Every structure is written in C-alpha cells, then in structure tokens.
Amino acid sequence: MAREDDLKLVQGVGITKRFGGVQALSDVDFEVEKGTIVGLIGPNGAGKTTLFNIVAGAIAPSSGVVRFQGEDITGWSAYKVCRRGIARTFQVTRPFGEMTCLENVAVGVVNRQPGCRRSQWTALAAECLEAVGLRDLAATEARHLNVVQKKRLEIARALATRPELLMLDEVLGGLNSQEIQEAVAFIQGLRDQRRLTILWIEHVMGAIMQATEKVIVLDQGKILTTGTPTEVVNDPRVIHAYLGD
Amino acid sequence: MSQGASILKSNRKNFLYGAGLAAFAVLPWMLGVYNQHVLIVCLFYTMMAASWNLIAGYTGQISFGHAAFAGIGAYVSGILAVKAGLNPWVGVAAGTVAAAFFGLLVGLLCLRMGGIYLSLTTLGFSEILHIIINNEYEITRGTMGLQVPGLTTSYSKISYFYIFLVGAVITLTIVYKLVHSNVGLNFRAVQNDERAASALGVDVVRTRLLAFTVSSALAGMAGALFGHYMMLITPHIPSLDQQFLVLSMTVIGGLGSFVGPVIGAFCLEILSEYIRAWGEYHVLVFGLVALVVARFAPKGLVGIYKAWRGKKRPETA
Amino acid sequence: MFAIASMNGIVIGVIYALSALGVSLVVGIMNVVNFAHGEFYILAGYFSYLFATALGMNLLAAMTLAVAIVFVFGLLVEYTLIRPTYGDDLYSLILTFILSIVLQNAYLLIFGPYPNKPPGWVRGATDIFGLFMYGNQRLAALVAGTCVIVFVFAMIKLTWFGRIIRATSQDRGMAELNGVNTTRLNMLSFGLGCALAAAAGVILAPVFPVTPTAGVPVALTAFVVVVLGGMGSLRGCIVGGLTLGLVENLGAAYLSTGYKHVFGFIILILVLAIRPSGLFGHKEA
Numbered sequence: 001m002a003r004e005d006d007l008k009l010v011q012g013v014g015i016t017k018r019f020g021g022v023q024a025l026s027d028v029d030f031e032v033e034k035g036t037i038v039g040l041i042g043p044n045g046a047g048k049t050t051l052f053n054i055v056a057g058a059i060a061p062s063s064g065v066v067r068f069q070g071e072d073i074t075g076w077s078a079y080k081v082c083r084r085g086i087a088r089t090f091q092v093t094r095p096f097g098e099m100t101c102l103e104n105v106a107v108g109v110v111n112r113q114p115g116c117r118r119s120q121w122t123a124l125a126a127e128c129l130e131a132v133g134l135r136d137l138a139a140t141e142a143r144h145l146n147v148v149q150k151k152r153l154e155i156a157r158a159l160a161t162r163p164e165l166l167m168l169d170e171v172l173g174g175l176n177s178q179e180i181q182e183a184v185a186f187i188q189g190l191r192d193q194r195r196l197t198i199l200w201i202e203h204v205m206g207a208i209m210q211a212t213e214k215v216i217v218l219d220q221g222k223i224l225t226t227g228t229p230t231e232v233v234n235d236p237r238v239i240h241a242y243l244g245d
Numbered sequence: 246m247s248q249g250a251s252i253l254k255s256n257r258k259n260f261l262y263g264a265g266l267a268a269f270a271v272l273p274w275m276l277g278v279y280n281q282h283v284l285i286v287c288l289f290y291t292m293m294a295a296s297w298n299l300i301a302g303y304t305g306q307i308s309f310g311h312a313a314f315a316g317i318g319a320y321v322s323g324i325l326a327v328k329a330g331l332n333p334w335v336g337v338a339a340g341t342v343a344a345a346f347f348g349l350l351v352g353l354l355c356l357r358m359g360g361i362y363l364s365l366t367t368l369g370f371s372e373i374l375h376i377i378i379n380n381e382y383e384i385t386r387g388t389m390g391l392q393v394p395g396l397t398t399s400y401s402k403i404s405y406f407y408i409f410l411v412g413a414v415i416t417l418t419i420v421y422k423l424v425h426s427n428v429g430l431n432f433r434a435v436q437n438d439e440r441a442a443s444a445l446g447v448d449v450v451r452t453r454l455l456a457f458t459v460s461s462a463l464a465g466m467a468g469a470l471f472g473h474y475m476m477l478i479t480p481h482i483p484s485l486d487q488q489f490l491v492l493s494m495t496v497i498g499g500l501g502s503f504v505g506p507v508i509g510a511f512c513l514e515i516l517s518e519y520i521r522a523w524g525e526y527h528v529l530v531f532g533l534v535a536l537v538v539a540r541f542a543p544k545g546l547v548g549i550y551k552a553w554r555g556k557k558r559p560e561t562a
Numbered sequence: 563m564f565a566i567a568s569m570n571g572i573v574i575g576v577i578y579a580l581s582a583l584g585v586s587l588v589v590g591i592m593n594v595v596n597f598a599h600g601e602f603y604i605l606a607g608y609f610s611y612l613f614a615t616a617l618g619m620n621l622l623a624a625m626t627l628a629v630a631i632v633f634v635f636g637l638l639v640e641y642t643l644i645r646p647t648y649g650d651d652l653y654s655l656i657l658t659f660i661l662s663i664v665l666q667n668a669y670l671l672i673f674g675p676y677p678n679k680p681p682g683w684v685r686g687a688t689d690i691f692g693l694f695m696y697g698n699q700r701l702a703a704l705v706a707g708t709c710v711i712v713f714v715f716a717m718i719k720l721t722w723f724g725r726i727i728r729a730t731s732q733d734r735g736m737a738e739l740n741g742v743n744t745t746r747l748n749m750l751s752f753g754l755g756c757a758l759a760a761a762a763g764v765i766l767a768p769v770f771p772v773t774p775t776a777g778v779p780v781a782l783t784a785f786v787v788v789v790l791g792g793m794g795s796l797r798g799c800i801v802g803g804l805t806l807g808l809v810e811n812l813g814a815a816y817l818s819t820g821y822k823h824v825f826g827f828i829i830l831i832l833v834l835a836i837r838p839s840g841l842f843g844h845k846e847a
Contacts (some may be wrong), residue, residue, distance in 0.1 A: 020732075058440065079444075096441065108446065110427040309656045492656065539657050559619070
C-alpha cells in the first residue's frame with residue numbers, strides 16, 4: 001500500500017509572498033493528490049497566479065516550502081522545475097511568435113530529451129500538436145494564430161515537456177459553451193491517457209464543477225476553503241467572497 | 246511538399262552555394278592588389294558581422310564589446326609573437342581562446358541579469374580595454390601600434406585572401422550549425438520570450454552564455470587574423486567605431502538572418518572605399534543609413550527582399 | 563592631498579549623480595537605456611559655448627536655452643526613434659547606440675576635433691578651511707549641480723507629474739489602468755532625461771571643455787552609477803554618483819592617474835558579482 005506522501009504529488013506549506021508592502025499570499029497550505037484534477041478558484045487578485053508562479057519557479061516565495069514528490073523544490077529556477085516534471089501554461093499566452101508552431105513545441109521536447117535528433121523531435125512535437133488539434137498549423141508562425149489557437153499551443157508545448165503535473169492557467173477564455181464541453185472532455189482525457197495530475201485555475205465555474213475532484217478556493221491571499229466542487233459552491237463564505245455583501 | 250522534392254531543393258541550394266563560393270574563390274586572380282585588399286577586408290567584416298549576429302540576431306542580446314574581443318584576439322596573438330616569438334598561427338589560436346575566456350568571464354558576470362546589463366557591461370569592458378592599451382604603452386605600443394609578423398613567410402595578398410576565406414567559411418559554418426541544432430531552438434526561444442522559454446525547460450542563462458562565448462571567440466579569431474594581415478595592431482581594432490561598423494553591417498544586411506551580415510559586410514566595406522574618396526564621411530553616412538534601416542526596416546536588406554518577394558508571389562501564382 | 567582629492571570627488575560626484583539621474587529616470591519609466599546620453603551632454607556644452615561666445619548672450623540665458631533646446635531635441639528623438647520600438651529593448655539599444663555615433667561624427671564635422679570651452683561663471687579660488695585653495699568655478703559647479711538635483715527631487719516628491727513618474731516606474735500596467743497617458747509620459751521623461759544630461763553638460767563644460775567624443779566616458783560613468791545605485795532608483799544615483807566620484811579621485815591621487823576611470827569599472831564588476839540589483843535596486847535577481 002502506498003504511503004500517504006506518495007499520494008501527494010505537490011504540497012505547499014505556509015507559502016507567503018510579499019510584493020513590496022503588499023501581501024499577495026499569506027500562509028497558504030495546499031496539496032494536490034496524484035492523478036487528480038484540482039481546481040484553483042477565487043476572485044480576481046486572490047493570488048491564484050502568484051501561487052502558480054511560485055510552484056513553477058517563476059518567482060520565489062518570501063517564506064514557505066513547496067514539495068514535489070516529497071522533494072523540496074522551493075526557489076528552484078523555472079527551467080529546473082520544468083525538467084523535474086512540472087509544466088505550466090500562461091494565462092496571457094506567450095508563444096514564440098517568430099517560430100513555427102512545430103518549433104514552439106520542439107523547444108519543450110529538446111530540453112527534456114537532450115541530444116535527440118531532428119527527426120525524433122519533429123515526430124514528438126507533431127504528436128503534441130496533433131493532441132491539441134493544431135497539426136495542420138505545424139508550419140505556421142505562432143504570431144499568426146488566433147487567441148484560442150494560442151491557448152492550445154500553450155498546452156501542446158506544456159505536454160511536450162512530458163510533465164507529471166500540468167498546471168493550466170485559464171485555458172477556456174474565449175470559448176463558447178459547446179467548445180467548453182469539448183475542452184473539459186479533452187482535459188479529462190489528458191489525465192486519463194497520459195496519467196497526468198492537473199492543477200487548474202479557471203473562471204468558468206461550470207467546467208470546474210464538471211471536471212475536478214477537488215477545489216481550492218483562494219481569497220485575498222488566503223485559503224478560504226478546500227473541498228469537493230459541490231461542497232465549495234454551496235459554502236456561504238465562497239458565495240460571499242465572489243458576490244460581496 | 247514531398248520529401249523528395251525538398252531534398253532536391255536543398256541539393257540545388259547547396260549546389261548554388263558551392264558554385265558561388267568557387268566563383269568567389271577565383272575572383273582575386275582577376276583583380277589588382279588594391280581590390281584584393283578590399284576583398285580581404287570584406288571577409289574580415291563578414292567574420293565579425295556573422296559572429297555578432299549570432300549573439301544579437303539569434304539570441305537578442307546586444308554586445309557592444311565585439312570589437313573589443315577582436316582586439317583581445319589581435320593583441321594576445323601579436324604580443325605572443327613579438328615578445329615570446331611564438332608562431333603566429335599558434336598565436337591566432339591563443340587569441341581565440343583568450344577572447345572566449347574573457348567572453349565567458351564577462352558573460353558570467355552579467356548574463357544572469359537582463360539584456361541591458363550585457364550591453365552596459367560590454368561597453369564598459371571595451372572602455373577598460375582601451376584604457377589598458379593606452380596605459381601599457383611598453384607592451385602594446387599604444388596608439389603608435391604594435392608591429393607584428395605576418396602569417397605567411399612570403400607576403401602575398403592572394404594567400405591572405407584564402408586564409409580569410411577559410412576563416413569566413415569556418416565562422417559561417419559554426420554559426421549555421423549552431424543555429425540549426427537543438428541549441429539553436431533554445432537561442433530563438435530565448436530571444437522570443439525568456440519567461441516562456443524557461444518554463445519549457447530552457448536554461449536561459451546558459452543558453453545566452455554559450456552564444457556569447459562562441460560569438461566572442463569567433464571575434465577573437467577574426468581580430469587575430471586581421472592583426473597579422475595588417476602587420477600592425479592599433480587601438481582602432483577594438484574601438485567603438487569598429488563596433489559601430491560591425492553593428493551597422495549586420496543591421497543593414499539583416500539582423501537574425503544567415504546571409505544578412507555577409508551582404509551587409511560586403512556592401513558597406515566596398516561602399517566605404519568609394520566614399521573615402523571624398524573624405525572621412527563614411528561613418529556619418531553609414532550611421533544615418535543604419536538609423537533609417539533600423540527604424541523603418543528592422544530586418545534589413547534581407548527583410549526588404551523577403552517582403553518584396555512575398556508581395557510579388559501572389560501575382561505570379 | 564586627501565582633502566583636495568575628496569573635494570574633487572564630491573564635485574564630480576554631484577555631476578555624475580545629475581547625469582545618472584537622467585539615465586535612471588528613463589530606465590525606470592521606459593526600460594530603455596539611452597546610449598546617446600553622453601552626446602546630449604556634449605550637445606548642451608556646445609550650445610552654451612555657441613550662445614555665450616559667438617552670440618555674446620548672457621551666461622545664464624545661454625545655459626537655459628541650451629538645456630531647453632536639448633530637451634526639445636530629446637522629445638523629437640523619442641517621437642521619431644524610440645516610440646516605434648517600444649517594448650522591443652533590442653532596437654532601442656541599437657538605435658540609441660547608432661545615434662551616439664552619428665552625433666559624435668556630426669559634432670566632429672561641425673565643431674572640429676578641438677576642445678571648446680564656454681566662459682567661466684566666476685574667477686579666482688577660495689581657501690577651504692585653510693586646507694587648500696579651490697577653484698571658484700568648481701565650487702559654483704557644485705552649488706549649481708546640487709540645486710538642480712534638489713529641484714528634480716522636489717518635483718518628483720511634490721508635484722503631480724512626479725507622482726505619475728513614481729507610480730509608473732513601480733507598476734506600469736497599473737498606472738495605465740488608472741488613466742496615465744504613458745505615451746506622453748514616455749516622451750516627457752525621455753526629454754527630461756536628456757535635459758538632465760544637458761544640465762550636467764552646461765555646468766561642467768567651463769571646467770572640462772567639450773570635444774566630439776568627450777561624452778563617451780560621461781555616459782559610461784552614468785551607466786556605472788545607475789547599475790551601482792540600482793536600475794531606476796533615483797536615490798541610488800546620488801549615493802552611487804558620490805561613491806564613484808570619490809573612488810575615482812582618491813584612486814587617481816593614491817594609485818594611478820592613468821587608470822582613473824578603471825576604478826569605476828572595478829566597482830561595476832564588484833556590484834555585478836556581489837549584488838547585481840545594486841544598492842537600492844528592488845528588482846529580484
């Protein structure tokens with residue numbers, strides 16, 4: 001039987017972040033169990049993206065510890081975190097505009113598999129593009145993509161780094177309800193087929209309700225509550241945080 | 246496009262490059278001594294511009310110390326030949342290594358900070374070098390210049406032409422191979438977006454450091470060869486004027502394109518020989534041209550050509 | 563020797579600080595380093611020389627006019643060259659570097675390679691605490707430089723324009739959301755940066771005559787001061803400028819005159835190696 005620690009893929013303990021005089025996060029504890037999809041929600045400015053950036057190594061916390069598979073990865077640089085098995089997308093997409101979609105994805109491949117040949121990375125990158133439905137645009141420069149396609153490219157690049165934990169930052173923006181349904185199915189498919197664990201910031205509550213096993217609610221830099229989607233949406237504190245008085 | 250067709254096309258391209266190179270290689274036999282000299286200087290600037298393009302065009306870091314690294318190559322090789330009687334060829338190798346070493350040091354110092362720091366530090370480095378060269382008159386002969394032996398026993402422009410041709414081909418090959426390798430993907434990723442690159446596992450600092458060190462080493466090689474060709478090394482080699490010329494050549498030819506720096510180097514060097522006839526205005530003229538190009542056509546002549554062909558294509562199709 | 567070297571260090575340090583303020587202001591607001599900073603300094607020196615000597619203008623009027631012209635020239639440069647590259651640091655570096663070479667060569671063509679010196683404001687020397695005699699012109703430069711710095715700080719602390727500058731250099735996006743017209747602000751702060759270079763230029767030109775390339779070491783020192791003080795920190799400029807002025811002059815007095823300017827770069831290297839964000843920098847490394 002697996003130890004309890006093995007089930008926790010990522011764990012944050014007492015994470016605090018100050019920007020100048022502003023307390024962006026205070027004493028945040030959270031964990032993400034292996035193989036689950038966990039939603040991270042909260043009103044604007046609650047500190048969701050800051051928490052993301054801390055886990056991904058984009059910024060260092062003022063205090064607190066981040067553990068990945070039991071290993072302390074606090075303050076690691078982003079590239080090391082990525083090579084350790086955590087991939088992330090950016091809320092405001094950051095494609096390499098002057099590179100083709102294939103090359104965009106290939107960057108993720110070659111840094112996870114150093115020394116791989118052009119034919120190898122071409123095949124692997126094409127496979128990731130295929131997964132997000134961008135195969136036909138492989139030779140297109142990324143700056144020519146529309147917003148939705150850029151979000152897909154973000155996911156393809158993240159998949160190319162062969163992550164164990166995938167962190168998605170508002171990937172559903174700009175989609176209609178039909179497309180949201182498809183996207184939710186796609187993300188669940190990622191988890192099932194690629195055995196990923198997913199931490200997902202999203203504003204579209206319907207998608208979070210449908211796709212996640214657990215939801216973490218942040219408000220004003222603190223954990224407001226954690227629970228199943230149903231528990232969370234019925235929690236009066238959450239309703240209060242979103243709607244105010 | 247089928248794979249067969251693309252191989253055919255790349256074969257044709259290689260053939261064209263080979264034929265062009267062969268035609269260029271016989272060119273000096275048809276020219277006078279003065280024009281042979283111009284060609285050699287063109288090749289020197291090709292090496293300088295192509296290697297500067299590696300750091301500036303492909304990773305987006307502006308080094309203002311490229312001429313300074315050429316100066317390091319030239320002075321190290323020259324001083325070893327004069328003071329230690331070392332074979333000039335060994336000197337060229339030592340000069341290249343020295344430039345790589347200083348490039349690595351400067352890079353380690355400032356590349357973990359943003360791109361602006363590299364520009365500031367390399368500018369400072371170039372100024373320090375100047376002060377040292379002028380102060381250590383006993384060793385460097387200051388502005389008088391250091392007389393150094395040539396690379397060949399009997400002096401002939403033709404043999405220097407081939408030496409510089411080989412140097413330029415080596416430089417261009419290294420740049421091409423690097424840019425088209427896995428590392429090249431990282432170069433371009435870093436140039437496009439550092440944060441996204443590091444989120445995809447790119448070690449941004451190491452990538453920049455590699456590009457900067459290789460680029461500086463190639464400048465060192467070019468400078469060392471040039472010193473032995475001129476047989477006189479002056480502080481003009483590591484001057485900001487030289488740095489500016491190399492920058493202008495790359496920008497006017499096409500920053501970030503493979504052939505751009507070559508085109509820029511040849512155009513500007515040949516042009517400056519003509520302009521020199523009516524006085525030392527060429528720096529001012531090039532400056533104004535470079536300013537206009539960088540402002541209105543940031544991809545240079547190559548970019549203009551591509552845009553023109555892109556416009557023309559739909560009509561012919 | 564110590565006393566006079568320190569005095570020189572303080573005078574020159576104040577001018578370094580003034581010149582660095584212009585660079586730091588532009589870095590803080592626009593994230594652009596103006597590599598032609600030194601050439602703006604020189605331009606003002608030439609103008610004050612021209613107006614005062616050739617046109618026989620009143621000294622103060624000549625200096626004010628010189629600074630005003632350089633300010634307008636700075637606005638023009640921002641409008642024509644910098645604005646289109648905004649957000650692309652690479653091209654602003656390239657463009658200002660080319661501009662600096664163009665200006666140097668234009669000065670050479672117009673004014674020739676000879677040093678030009680506007681008339682001094684005052685004559686004679688003053689006895690400093692019975693220690694040494696010090697040139698009145700240098701003392702006047704010290705006073706003038708201090709006044710301009712105080713003026714700049716007062717403007718930034720007290721006026722509405724200053725509040726906008728502080729807000730924007732802290733968080734550009736937030737300032738935009740709050741209705742700051744950042745396009746106009748960029749233009750103004752670039753012009754102001756150039757005007758500060760010009761102020762340093764007119765103050766120092768009677769002491770150190772201007773030549774076409776004399777701006778290069780001035781700009782380099784300003785850059786060192788900015789890195790030492792911390793990119794975008796205005797307080798850092800003052801501390802950095804004085805430190806650099808003192809180190810250079812004491813170093814020149816006790817160690818080596820020829821290597822005077824190298825001491826500044828040694829500081830730069832130390833800062834980059836030990837505390838790359840500078841004394842007052844808040845940017846995370």
